[in-house]
Amino acid sequence: MEEVTLLILEWLGEQGxxxxxxxxxERVRxxxxxxxxxxxxxxxxxxxRADGSSAGECMARALVRLREAGVAVPF
Structure with missing residues (x-):
């Protein structure tokens, strides 16, 4: 998941x-x-918003939330 995070962010920006x-x-502490x-x-x-214990977990949860909101992220 970490490998495509920047691609996802760029794609989202292109969608406005x-x-x-x-x-x-502070949350780590x-x-x-x-x-x-x-x-x-x-x-x-x-x-x-989506939270996770790792960047990969966070982005995986974010993709689920985005798709639930009707944003079909192609990654």
Missing amino acids: VNAMIRVDA DGRPPWTFAASGGPLSDGL
């Missing part, structure tokens, strides 16, 4: 979706899932 993935050091994906705009009527 603002998207990012980040790691939060607190033992919570530190990775967050957030997206809004374009074909998304509401913003969405």
Whole structure:
């Protein structure tokens, strides 16, 4: 999943979706899932967020949420 993360973000940008993935050091210290994906705009009527314990897990959850929202990510 990590191999295609940048391709997914670029594709989302081309669709008019603002998207990012980040790691939060404070959440690492607190033992919570530190990775967050957030997206809004374009074909998304509401913003969405997905969290995970790794970048791959976070993006896998994000893809599920995007598809549920009607965004057919081709990766």
